[in-house]
Amino acid sequence: MQNGDTNTDQNGSGSSVPRDTSRPLTEEELDRYSRQMIVPGMGKEAQLRLLNAKVLIIGAGGLGCPAAQYIAGAGIGTIGLVDGDIVERSNLHRQVGHATSRIGQPKVLSLITHLKGLNPLPNYVAHTCHISPLNAANLIAQYDLILDCTDNPATRYLISDVCVLLEKPLVSAASVQTSGQIIVLNCPPTPQGLLEGGPYPPCYRCCFKKPPPANAQLSCGEAGILGPVVGLMGVAQAGEAIKILASGLHVPSTTPPKAPVEPTLLLYSYSLTSFLSPFTFRALKMAPRKKSCFACGEGSKGRLTLEGVKRGEPNYEFFCGLSSGPKQHVLSEEDRITPKEFVERVQQGKDGNSGKGKYVVLDTREKEHFSFGSIAGAVNVPFGKLLSKAAQIKRGGETPQVGDILPPEVKIEEGKEDVPIYVVCRRGLDSQEAVEKLKEMGLDNGGKRKIVDIAGGMKAWKEQVDPSFPYL
Structure with a gap:
């Protein structure tokens, strides 16, 4: 050569x-x-x-x-x-x-x-x-x-x-x-x-x-x-x-x-x-x-x-803790929903939970990702901050409320404390762990409140719902 x-x-x-x-x-x-x-x-x-x-x-x-x-x-x-x-x-x-x-x-x-x-x-x-x-x-x-x-x-x-x-x-x-x-x-x-x-x-x-x-x-x-x-x-x-x-x-x-x-x-x-x-x-x-x-x-x-x-x-x-690759299905099927199903059943009201105050969308992406676009009405709590709050609450031995996790602008109507929480992230990995953490803290009220992962994250949202979404 x-x-x-x-x-x-x-x-x-x-x-x-x-x-x-x-x-x-x-x-x-x-x-x-x-x-x-x-x-x-x-x-x-x-x-x-x-x-x-x-x-x-x-x-x-x-x-x-x-x-x-x-x-x-x-x-x-x-x-x-x-x-x-x-x-x-x-x-x-x-x-x-x-x-x-x-x-x-x-x-x-x-x-x-x-x-x-x-x-x-x-x-x-x-x-x-x-x-x-x-x-x-x-x-x-x-x-x-x-x-x-x-x-x-x-x-x-x-x-x-x-x-x-x-x-x-x-x-x-x-x-x-x-x-x-x-x-x-x-x-x-x-x-x-x-x-x-x-x-x-x-x-x-x-x-x-x-x-x-x-x-x-x-x-x-x-x-x-x-x-x-x-x-x-x-x-x-x-x-x-x-x-x-x-x-x-x-x-x-x-x-x-x-x-x-x-x-x-x-x-x-x-x-x-x-x-x-x-x-x-x-x-x-x-x-x-x-x-x-x-x-x-x-x-x-x-x-x-x-x-x-x-x-x-x-x-x-x-x-390095990666033997099974990225976590794909750590939650049961009832704890997950696809973006398309979320639009049809939740946003459009087919499950009876449509409208403002009827549900909460928790977006766990970093604020820089969140700033480029999100699901309508979503509130942003970055994954790292959510884990930090969870650890702080656990150390204090407290019984957390939704207000301890969600931003103060999120208002839960009186008598509607069990409105479902839908969790989304970038690719559907962090959101699954976030769902587990929220349940570990007891925010599902013993199963009365649904806490659901939007499967595939905003990447799947772009593929299934909005092709123009700026996924980064």
């Missing part, structure tokens, strides 16, 4: 032509990379390391796009990209490697088109698939350094575990809403279970022994994301990768470093609600490597293996 070519590989068995480590730099390379080669600590030797390096970027989205741009611009010799998604219009405000003209294309191929326009010299390897326990080892084994640009904890644990097993350094980042984080792991890479000194910094499990609760694992589609925030984290990933490769720290070693760098988690955040508040960078010192770590600690060789990962051991979905 020649420089600038693309090798498409869906199964993780792609290859690239190795670069000659003894050759002189070409005139084009001298001209293209001159500004970075004159930086103290770089020079020709460091540039040749970059030219001979192979980097795998897992995720071609908000993190992967800016990271890939600077990785390609720096002259990394082989750049592998892993992603199974296609470009959508909603990606473009932050995924700067894509374009309107490439909507509908595989993200990996779209990003490579962009990168070739920036620098045609590297070898680009397209893996148009999602990373999984079945292909992770085959993909990661081909490269010197891994960038985790994914958006969910289960995949982060998988990538980190395989990097430990294959002795690969890892630059991991995450971002949502107005905050982001980045950490370098397993660098320099050392054998699994080496107890004296390495790997330092530790693996992802050493830093985050337990994943966040399943209901706190929000995607950008649920929680939102600002482009510059995720872009900063992606650029920082590229900076760390270039530093590691230029200095040769990506080469596996059985000798622990004499002066290991303390693991540091870099956090970035700012507030949209207070425009006078400056953005902040914070560097948090992480705990050192744990002897008891499942992946890299004492006895880990018997617990974590490549063969086990391929067999589904450990089960990353189960570990």
Whole structure:
């Protein structure tokens, strides 16, 4: 494969032509990379390391796009990209490697088109698939350094575990809403279970022994994301990768470093609600490597293996509380109603409960989602606030009333305390849990008041009732 070519590989068995480590730099390379080669600590030797390096970027989205741009611009010799998604219009405000003209294309191929326009010299390897326990080892084994640009904890644990097993350094980042984080792991890479000194910094499990609760694992589609925030984290990933490769720290070693760098988690955040508040960078010192770590600690060789990962051991979905996928039918049929049925039976009065004051629609979306549109007469109590109120009431041992949960503008007519409550959210997941919480608090009056989930949320409302509804 020649420089600038693309090798498409869906199964993780792609290859690239190795670069000659003894050759002189070409005139084009001298001209293209001159500004970075004159930086103290770089020079020709460091540039040749970059030219001979192979980097795998897992995720071609908000993190992967800016990271890939600077990785390609720096002259990394082989750049592998892993992603199974296609470009959508909603990606473009932050995924700067894509374009309107490439909507509908595989993200990996779209990003490579962009990168070739920036620098045609590297070898680009397209893996148009999602990373999984079945292909992770085959993909990661081909490269010197891994960038985790994914958006969910289960995949982060998988990538980190395989990097430990294959002795690969890892630059991991995450971002949502107005905050982001980045950490370098397993660098320099050392054998699994080496107890004296390495790997330092530790693996992802050493830093985050337990994943966040399943209901706190929000995607950008649920929680939102600002482009510059995720872009900063992606650029920082590229900076760390270039530093590691230029200095040769990506080469596996059985000798622990004499002066290991303390693991540091870099956090970035700012507030949209207070425009006078400056953005902040914070560097948090992480705990050192744990002897008891499942992946890299004492006895880990018997617990974590490549063969086990391929067999589904450990089960990353189960570990992160997602083993059964998103909750779809946690409520009984009598506790659910479709948007179409709600319009026909409730709004149009076929069940005798139509009209103002005859029922309450509780919308648990965030206020930003709610502001774009809602069911007529709906009141907004964001899911997080509802859970917080429920926990507060439970701690106080109180017997709650509707007024403790609903906004004060909701008036329940005297003698109509048992009017039904219909709960809706964005996609029909949070609303089901909200129905359960309201019943746990006793707001169903022992079954006298109906508390019903509008199945499928506002996404289903758009599909079944109002195609013009601005579902975000």
